[in-house]
Amino acid sequence: MLSTTTRRAFSALTRPSLQSATLSPLRSTPAALHRLLSALAVLEQRDGKLNTGSLSAITAAQKLGGTIHAFLAGSSIKPVAEQAAKVPGVEKIIAVDNAAYDKGLPENYAPLLVENIKKGGYTHVIAGHTAFGKNLLPRVAALLDVQQISDITAIENDKTFVRPIYAGNAIATVESSDEVKIITIRGTAFPAAEPADGTAAVEEGVDPKVESATEWVGEDLAKSDRPDLATAPKVVSGGRGLKSKEEFDRIMLPLADTLGAAVGASRAAVDSGYADNSLQVGQTGKVVAPQLYLAVGISGAIQHLAGMKDSKVIAAINKDGDAPIFQVADVGLVGDLFEKVPELTEKLRA
Numbered sequence: 001m002l003s004t005t006t007r008r009a010f011s012a013l014t015r016p017s018l019q020s021a022t023l024s025p026l027r028s029t030p031a032a033l034h035r036l037l038s039a040l041a042v043l044e045q046r047d048g049k050l051n052t053g054s055l056s057a058i059t060a061a062q063k064l065g066g067t068i069h070a071f072l073a074g075s076s077i078k079p080v081a082e083q084a085a086k087v088p089g090v091e092k093i094i095a096v097d098n099a100a101y102d103k104g105l106p107e108n109y110a111p112l113l114v115e116n117i118k119k120g121g122y123t124h125v126i127a128g129h130t131a132f133g134k135n136l137l138p139r140v141a142a143l144l145d146v147q148q149i150s151d152i153t154a155i156e157n158d159k160t161f162v163r164p165i166y167a168g169n170a171i172a173t174v175e176s177s178d179e180v181k182i183i184t185i186r187g188t189a190f191p192a193a194e195p196a197d198g199t200a201a202v203e204e205g206v207d208p209k210v211e212s213a214t215e216w217v218g219e220d221l222a223k224s225d226r227p228d229l230a231t232a233p234k235v236v237s238g239g240r241g242l243k244s245k246e247e248f249d250r251i252m253l254p255l256a257d258t259l260g261a262a263v264g265a266s267r268a269a270v271d272s273g274y275a276d277n278s279l280q281v282g283q284t285g286k287v288v289a290p291q292l293y294l295a296v297g298i299s300g301a302i303q304h305l306a307g308m309k310d311s312k313v314i315a316a317i318n319k320d321g322d323a324p325i326f327q328v329a330d331v332g333l334v335g336d337l338f339e340k341v342p343e344l345t346e347k348l349r350a
Contacts, residue, residue, distance in 0.1 A: 037066025037158055040120060042113065042127035042136070044104070045072055045080045053231050055087060055192040057126040060185045062089050063155040064124060071116060071205065073109065075099035081202045086195035094120070094205040104132050108212040110139035115206045117144070122180065123158070129184040137182050146178040153189035167283050167306040187230065188289035188310055221278070229279060232262035234292045237281055237308070240268040241297025241318065241337055248274040251341050252296065258348045264288065266298045282307035297337050300325030317341060
């Protein structure tokens with residue numbers, strides 16, 4: 001057993017000197033954290049043209065504050081990549097020139113994206129909550145063994161995100177501890193970035209050339225000279241109250257042309273064959289937020305409201321004064337649409 005004198009001497013030898021440096025644990029500052037963050041915005045292209053709506057992914061990535069790269073794949077991709085390189089804030093465009101990725105088939109596009117995510121060591125991968133993004137990113141998340149965060153409308157920090165649930169009736173704030181966050185964003189919540197004076201470098205990406213058992217056969221697209229529904233500043237939308245495709249075309253198309261608006265439709269109208277599926281607005285269709293949304297013959301089911309309630313001005317025409325659409329409308333007209341809409345169209349022309 002040590003004597004009291006010996007214990008005191010031992011304690012003095014082991015006690016740090018007051019003049020010695022005090023070591024404290026390293027703390028990451030916000031600036032240091034931003035240097036560690038790196039986001040990959042997955043952009044869409046079709047037939048050699050950049051889908052400018054997908055540039056919303058870059059806007060969302062800018063909210064994180066770290067390094068931003070963008071990804072593109074397809075045939076003759078260089079002109080599209082050079083256009084995307086002009087977006088301010090993007091440091092690098094990763095492009096893969098291969099016609100196998102033109103149609104965005106997830107069976108071969110997902111392994112391609114995963115290889116480039118691993119090479120870049122990205123902490124966040126962001127794409128639009130579009131048909132392309134919803135088809136691709138769940139597979140990417142599965143290959144990386146992480147959980148996807150879907151349809152976000154706000155970014156609180158690098159691991160906390162806000163997203164609507166229950167058709168927009170509730171808002172959830174979710175936190176992810178995954179090393180790689182796989183995210184789809186609601187385009188109406190993040191304005192598309194615009195190409196300007198950016199000077200991002202264009203770099204060739206890794207192409208694993210995965211063989212796919214899926215073959216692209218063809219597509220039948222509804223072509224129109226009217227504005228694109230997803231990005232149009234004005235939208236006129238028709239519902240089941242129009243009663244037939246002939247009446248839908250007779251009533252809605254002249255109104256849309258007079259206003260210079262895109263044409264939309266409720267699910268009931270689409271299911272009844274009044275309008276093409278690509279025109280559906282709602283929870284299972286397109287989510288839009290134009291300056292003006294005019295709903296004609298639409299009762300206002302919650303699934304439809306989820307797709308348009310963020311519009312700046314909502315106007316509604318319906319013969320039922322108790323229709324739910326009037327609860328969210330800024331302007332409402334109770335009356336027979338077969339009389340009121342042609343009258344409105346004529347007055348707008350005048």
